[in-house]
Amino acid sequence: MLRNCQLIQSVTKRTRLTQFAAAAYSTTPLPPSKKTPPFVAKLTTQRKLESEDFSRFGWKSAAAFIASSGILYAYFEYEKAKIAKFKAEAAQKEQGVGKPQIGGPFSLVNTEGVPVSDADFRGKFMLLYFGYTFCPDVCPEELDKMAKVVDNLKNLRKDQTIVPIFISCDPKRDSIENIKEYLKDFHPDFIGMTGTHAQIKRAAKAYRLYFSAPPLALDDDDSDYLVDHSIFFYLVDPDGKYIAHFGKQETSDSVTVKILDFLKLKGM
Secondary structure (H helix, E strand, O other), X not given: OHHHHHHHHHHHHHHHHHHHHHHHHOOOOOOOOXXXXXXXXXXXXXXXXXXXXXXXXXXXXXXXXHHHHHHHHHHHHHHHHHHHHHHHHHHHHHHHOOOOOOOOOOEEEEOOOOEEEHHHHOOOEEEEEEEOOOOOOHHHHHHHHHHHHHHHHHHHOOOOOEEEEEEEOOOOOOOHHHHHHHHOOOOOOOEXXXXXXXXXXXXXXXXXXXXXXXXXXXXOOOXXXXXXXXXXXXXXXXXXXXXXXXXXXXXXXXHHHHHHHHHHHOOO
């Protein structure tokens, strides 16, 4: 009985060894393993994460970029406008720093014999020129320049009224009749003015304008003399305030451009 049991155990053991050997040394291929190699799994996971990151960058970053671009554009436009405003204000302040006040009231008589003052021209721009009808060359040139400026502005800015005014600095010879006839050669809009020597002197002083006649001009019998005077004409705004003055070196076109720039700066 015992021997039979040992025999059975021996047979069973040999059978197991035979099965193991057959599996180990068999030429029949084993079925492929379904388990993914670690390096492949790691690579797949990494690519998946990169794809998700790129997807998140795609719409989130694009939205952020667009938003930030809009903010930057608005900021730079704001800074640009602020700088332009600062430059305009600085230029305006610079014109007044260390410079005497120019302009002021005047009371004279026009070529109709009617008393006039600066207050009669409120709401209109004035171009003022001090000269005299016996002036041989400079005054005619400047008055002709003023006439062209007036025509230029009439064509370009019909909404603004500008009045050219001639103030005589030779009251001895420039009667209202002489002035009226003299201005006909330049522009129909010209308004001529004169007054006493004291009145004209006050007006000229207000505009820092120099004029002087020789001593013989005081002689009632003498009428052949020249009057020395500054060569400027002045732009005065509708509130009666001095804006700018233009010298002999200016052309009608350059004066027109400067006046238009002023109107634009003031929003007029």
